Amino acid sequence: MKQVLIAIIGGLILISGSCSSAPKKKVVKPVKPKPVNVETKIEHDKIAGLFVFPGGKLKALVMSFDDGPDQDKRLIEIFNKYGIKGTFHLNSGKFAAKSKASLDQLKTVYKGHEVSAHSVSHPHLEFLPASKVSNEILADREKLEKVFGYPIHGMSYPFGTYNQLVLDLLPSLGIVYSRTVTIDASFRLPKNLLVWNPTCHSGTGEYWAKKFIETKKDEMMLLFIWGHAWEFDNAATDSAKEKNWTAIENICALLAKEKDIWPAAAMEIADYITAAQDAIEKSPEGIISNSSPIVLWVRSKGKIVQLKPGQVLSVSK
Numbered sequence: 495m496k497q498v499l500i501a502i503i504g505g506l507i508l509i510s511g512s513c514s515s516a517p518k519k520k521v522v523k524p525v526k527p528k529p530v531n532v533e534t535k536i537e538h539d540k541i542a543g544l545f546v547f548p549g550g551k552l553k554a555l556v557m558s559f560d561d562g563p564d565q566d567k568r569l570i571e572i573f574n575k576y577g578i579k580g581t582f583h584l585n586s587g588k589f590a591a592k593s594k595a596s597l598d599q600l601k602t603v604y605k606g607h608e609v610s611a612h613s614v615s616h617p618h619l620e621f622l623p624a625s626k627v628s629n630e631i632l633a634d635r636e637k638l639e640k641v642f643g644y645p646i647h648g649m650s651y652p653f654g655t656y657n658q659l660v661l662d663l664l665p666s667l668g669i670v671y672s673r674t675v676t677i678d679a680s681f682r683l684p685k686n687l688l689v690w691n692p693t694c695h696s697g698t699g700e701y702w703a704k705k706f707i708e709t710k711k712d713e714m715m716l717l718f719i720w721g722h723a724w725e726f727d728n729a730a731t732d733s734a735k736e737k738n739w740t741a742i743e744n745i746c747a748l749l750a751k752e753k754d755i756w757p758a759a760a761m762e763i764a765d766y767i768t769a770a771q772d773a774i775e776k777s778p779e780g781i782i783s784n785s786s787p788i789v790l791w792v793r794s795k796g797k798i799v800q801l802k803p804g805q806v807l808s809v810s811k
């Protein structure tokens with residue numbers, strides 16, 4: 495009996511080949527996955543109570559969808575109807591068969607939303623050597639930047655998986671954040687932008703959207719929904735498909751009514767919380783200084799004030 499044991503992060507897959515003789519009883523010891531070193535870069539407890547999101551808002555929403563299927567077009571129409579900004583992670587390998595005209599059309603489809611990387615060919619990055627990981631990500635960025643005309647610094651992991659090598663390579667490949675598929679329903683800011691765990695999959699989005707709206711905390715909170723637009727059409731009947739589309743539209747309608755929620759691209763959140771973290775980290779105790787190019791919104795003496803690029807503020811009590 496041929497057995498191939500493949501260790502993957504978080505578990506094991508046992509693939510059994512054909513049996514030509516009586517199988518021997520063999521005990522396979524589970525392989526402990528290698529720990530991945532995830533250094534904390536964003537300190538929720540230090541910044542979530544001191545800063546607020548732009549416009550003085552306490553809550554933010556990210557909608558992050560993978561693979562760039564045709565269904566993104568319909569999803570974007572829904573997002574546009576409700577003023578919600580989407581983040582779309584695309585595999586540029588799919589662009590090879592497209593004409594220049596259809597690539598130009600894509601630019602129109604995704605206008606006003608964030609396009610972000612998802613690798614060229616959607617491999618399991620954790621099984622690749624460093625050179626191939628680099629090529630999958632750099633070539634994807636380059637192609638997307640050429641088509642969409644702006645720098646791409648975000649991504650989501652194909653299959654949601656990664657290993658230490660991938661994590662270590664990302665900063666040198668120009669990637670600032672990368673989304674996983676590991677659920678963290680705490681509404682807290684991510685500890686590390688390269689291991690950004692979403693709040694929920696779109697399939698449970700309505701439940702978590704309601705929870706997010708109900709939850710009142712005097713600190714910054716984030717609802718991060720991920721999924722694939724092709725999943726809405728992944729049903730046996732037309733009415734089941736329409737039910738899926740109605741469900742995502744209901745989520746958008748619910749969240750759009752809330753005036754205290756900032757619908758943002760993942761990159762906007764990444765830039766904002768990185769700037770907030772830097773503003774406290776690079777300043778002496780009791781002072782915050784904004785060395786970023788964006789305006790930060792800060793609580794000061796019972797009020798919310800704007801801290802413009804280059805400005806310094808005393809926050810001592």
Ligand SMILES: [Zn+2]
Nearest residue numbers: 560561652653
């Ligand atoms: Zn994918």
